[in-house]
Structures are given as C-alpha cells and as structure tokens.
Amino acid sequence: MTFEQAQALLTKKGQTQLLKYYDELDAQGKENLLTAIENINWDFEAALANPVDMSGKDRDIKPIAGLRQAQIQAKKAEFEAIGVEAIKAGKVAAVLLAGGMGTRLGVDGPKGAYDIGVTKPLYIFEQQMKNLMEVTQKCGVIVPLYIMTSDKNHAQTTSFWKEHGYFGYPEMEVKFFKQEMAPAVDYDGKIILERKDTPALSPNGNGGWFGSLKAAGLVEDLHARGVEWLNIYAVDNVLQRIADPVFVGATIDSGVNCGAKVICKTNPYEKVGVLCMDGTQPDIIEYYELTDEMANQKDENGDLAYCYGAIMNYLFRLSKLEEIADKKIPVHIVEKKIECLCEDGVTRKPEKENGKKFETLAVDLIKPMGSVLPFEVVREKEFAPIKNKTGVDSVESARELLKGNGVEL
Ligand code: UTP
Numbered sequence: 199m200t201f202e203q204a205q206a207l208l209t210k211k212g213q214t215q216l217l218k219y220y221d222e223l224d225a226q227g228k229e230n231l232l233t234a235i236e237n238i239n240w241d242f243e244a245a246l247a248n249p250v251d252m253s254g255k256d257r258d259i260k261p262i263a264g265l266r267q268a269q270i271q272a273k274k275a276e277f278e279a280i281g282v283e284a285i286k287a288g289k290v291a292a293v294l295l296a297g298g299m300g301t302r303l304g305v306d307g308p309k310g311a312y313d314i315g316v317t318k319p320l321y322i323f324e325q326q327m328k329n330l331m332e333v334t335q336k337c338g339v340i341v342p343l344y345i346m347t348s349d350k351n352h353a354q355t356t357s358f359w360k361e362h363g364y365f366g367y368p369e370m371e372v373k374f375f376k377q378e379m380a381p382a383v384d385y386d387g388k389i390i391l392e393r394k395d396t397p398a399l400s401p402n403g404n405g406g407w408f409g410s411l412k413a414a415g416l417v418e419d420l421h422a423r424g425v426e427w428l429n430i431y432a433v434d435n436v437l438q439r440i441a442d443p444v445f446v447g448a449t450i451d452s453g454v455n456c457g458a459k460v461i462c463k464t465n466p467y468e469k470v471g472v473l474c475m476d477g478t479q480p481d482i483i484e485y486y487e488l489t490d491e492m493a494n495q496k497d498e499n500g501d502l503a504y505c506y507g508a509i510m511n512y513l514f515r516l517s518k519l520e521e522i523a524d525k526k527i528p529v530h531i532v533e534k535k536i537e538c539l540c541e542d543g544v545t546r547k548p549e550k551e552n553g554k555k556f557e558t559l560a561v562d563l564i565k566p567m568g569s570v571l572p573f574e575v576v577r578e579k580e581f582a583p584i585k586n587k588t589g590v591d592s593v594e595s596a597r598e599l600l601k602g603n604g605v606e607l
Contacts, residue, residue, distance in 0.1 A: 219394035245529035264572030281443030297348035375414035403557025470507035
C-alpha cells in the first residue's frame with residue numbers, strides 16, 4: 199500500500215490520526231505503518247455501530263437439561279467405553295486456546311509458560327500436558343494437539359514448547375496456528391497508536407478459533423486424520439481434563455453437536471455465566487442478566503434451575519463447525535487499559551481504562567451449534583483457573599487445588 203492509498207482509505211474511515219507521525223519515520227517505519235494499515239480488520243466498525251445487546255431482554259430464556267454427576271457416575275463405564283473407542287479410532291483432537299494476553303496475571307509472554315511450581319519448576323503448559331498424557335497412555339494413541347497463539351505470543355510460545363521437548367509429546371502431533379488481531383480504539387472510536395509506526399492491535403478474543411484454524415489450512419489436516427470431534431480448552435485451568443473419555447462418550451451418546459464441561463453454581467448469585475435455552479436454541483446467560491427470580495428458581499429436584507457454569511472446555515462436532523463457519527457471532531466491546539503512545543513520545547500502559555477492544559467469545563458458538571450437553575464436573579477435581587496472581591482464581595488458589603489432587607509442587 200502506498201502513502202496516498204493509506205491516506206485515501208483513512209480519510210474515508212475517519213482514522214487519519216494513524217498517519218500523524220508518518221513524516222518522522224525512517225523507511226522501515228514507514229513500511230511497517232503502511233503494512234499495518236493495509237492489514238487492519240475493519241469488522242470493529244460494525245460492532246461499534248451496532249453494539250451487541252447484552253441485556254437479554256428479547257430472549258426467551260429457559261433452563262437447559264444437562265447431566266449431573268450422579269447421572270454421569272451411574273453410566274460412567276458405558277460413556278467411558280464409547281469415548282475410548284472414539285479416541286482410539288483417532289476421532290478426537292484437542293485445541294488449546296492460548297492466544298490471550300493474560301493481562302490480569304501480569305506476566306510478559308505466554309500465560310502457559312508461567313511457572314506454578316514451588317520446589318521445582320512446573321509450567322502451566324506442562325501440567326496440562328501431564329493431564330492429557332494420562333488419556334493418551336490409557337488409550338494407547340496420541341491425540342493430535344493444535345495450539346492457537348497470537349502475534350503477541352507466537353514466537354515465544356513455539357520456542358518455549360521446543361525448548362521443553364514438547365513436554366514429552368511427539369513434536370509432529372503438535373501444530374500451532376495464529377488467531378487474528380483487532381484494533382483497539384479510544385472512546386471516540388479512533389484507532390489508538392501504540393508506537394509511531396504501530397496501531398494498537400490485540401488478539402480478537404477466543405471465538406474466532408475455528409476460522410483461524412481453517413485459515414491455517416489445518417481443517418484439511420483434521421480430515422486427513424479422520425478427526426470428528428474437537429476438544430477446545432483454555433490455557434488457564436491447570437486441573438483441566440483434556441479428551442476426557444467419559445465426557446467424549448457422554449457427548450457422542452447424547453447425539454448433540456457440542457458438549458460443555460460445567461460446574462454447578464454453589465449459590466444463586468455466583469458470578470458465572472450459565473448455559474440455558476433461548477427458545478429452541480442453547481445459549482449462555484450472564485450472571486448480571488439473571489433476574490432474582492431466575493437466579494433462585496429451582497428444578498424438580500430442588501437444585502438451582504440455572505446452575506451450569508461453563509468452564510471453557512467444549513467438545514465440538516467438526517462437521518457442524520464447518521457448516522456454521524460463515525455465521526457471524528457477536529463481537530463484544532470491552533473497556534481495557536491499552537498501551538498507547540503518549541504526548542511525550544513514550545509508549546505506556548495507562549493506570550485506568552482508556553479505550554475499547556473487540557472480542558468474540560468461544561461460548562457464543564454454542565448457539566449456532568444448535569444443541570449442547572452440559573456435563574457436570576466436580577469443581578475441586580477439574581477447575582483450577584489461573585487468572586490472577588493472588589486471591590480468587592489465582593496462582594495461590596490453583597496451587598492449593600493441585601495439592602488437593604495429589605500433584606507435587
Ligand atoms: P481470558 O478471557 O481469561 O483472557 O481467556 P486472557 O487474555 O488469557 O487473560 P486476561 O483477560 O488478559 O487477564 C480465556 C482463554 O481464552 C484464550 C486465553 O489464552 C485463555 O486460554 N484467549 C483469550 C485466546 O486464545 N485469544 C484471545 O483473544 C483471548
């Protein structure tokens with residue numbers, strides 16, 4: 199793209215502030231900026247013009263049926279046999295969503311490279327791979343693993359895995375792909391400059407993972423291997439069970455397009471989004487959208503009717519994902535602290551929120567998938583998220599939970 203082309207485009211878009219320092223840049227800087235402008239994904243304009251209605255007021259929300267622990271335990275052997283058979287037949291692959299920036303944890307580099315060990319190093323990636331390898335050893339087959347990164351952490355992530363010998367997994371079974379980036383804007387909708395030659399870009403949320411997998415040519419790879427189910431999981435839960443045969447078996451057995459591991463809410467006001475139905479479609483309702491009445495509503499067994507909190511561990515049917523691949527999912531606008539170029543020419547992270555980022559969420563895929571099975575897991579055994587350094591959902595709380603499950607730290 200030439201300077202004139204960039205100027206014409208940005209004038210049309212009302213974003214000429216991106217060229218403010220163009221004349222000060224050297225040849226490389228000019229090229230960087232023009233390339234970045236050419237690659238801007240303009241989807242955010244539509245999101246700003248028509249923000250997603252988060253109120254849920256036009257929805258027909260009802261509780262959703264799921265499998266509780268007692269039901270799962272009663273059919274455990276049957277589900278497990280179905281799951282093991284599918285895994286052995288190579289029908290299950292795992293997809294780790296690790297493109298996030300882990301800002302709350304406040305570390306540079308990939309969150310999965312964080313050392314949660316006490317007496318010896320234990321990286322988040324490593325602990326998750328130990329969990330996965332329990333399944334591969336049991337089934338006697340390797341589950342192919344696809345890892346989503348972003349421009350912000352790709353090089354560090356791939357070199358970390360290489361350096362650590364892929365945590366004992368065969369290198370050829372681990373494939374990396376990058377997610378897309380979206381611009382960050384100020385409160386007037388103007389794209390923020392991070393440096394004189396760099397617009398502020400950040401990973402566009404975890405909802406676009408399938409499009410990115412496809413763009414990287416990896417869907418062909420899945421077909422070539424005969425994969426039918428994709429187990430998506432987040433990098434931050436160190437008790438995560440990946441390709442869990444019982445979960446795989448229960449999802450296949452139920453005939454749905456998607457299984458979702460869930461934890462049951464411990465009180466009506468727990469701050470977690472819950473799975474529900476919207477008319478005939480499965481959906482998610484955020485805790486702040488539940489009315490008092492809904493939050494306290496009980497089912498026929500006296501349990502909370504809206505209780506299934508999703509924990510970012512889903513099993514998606516590949517054929518359905520391909521069918522819905524072109525459907526748009528909502529773009530959420532989130533206020534964040536965005537690193538920006540200050541008046542004095544220095545790039546800094548502000549003390550408080552200074553703009554908006556645009557993100558799609560994997561959970562929003564549940565609706566177009568058309569059907570979902572909420573599958574209850576025991577919280578203390580499978581849910582140890584690391585979002586913060588201390589306090590709730592932190593390194594500290596995850597360490598306690600790991601210890602409680604016999605993991606040596
Ligand atoms: P979170 O919502 O916790 O975001 O991601 P995060 O970026 O890791 O952390 P904060 O909010 O900046 O503190 C849940 C999962 O989704 C992945 C993360 O890597 C994590 O596994 N994710 C998130 C992506 O893969 N891409 C994204 O753009 C955002």
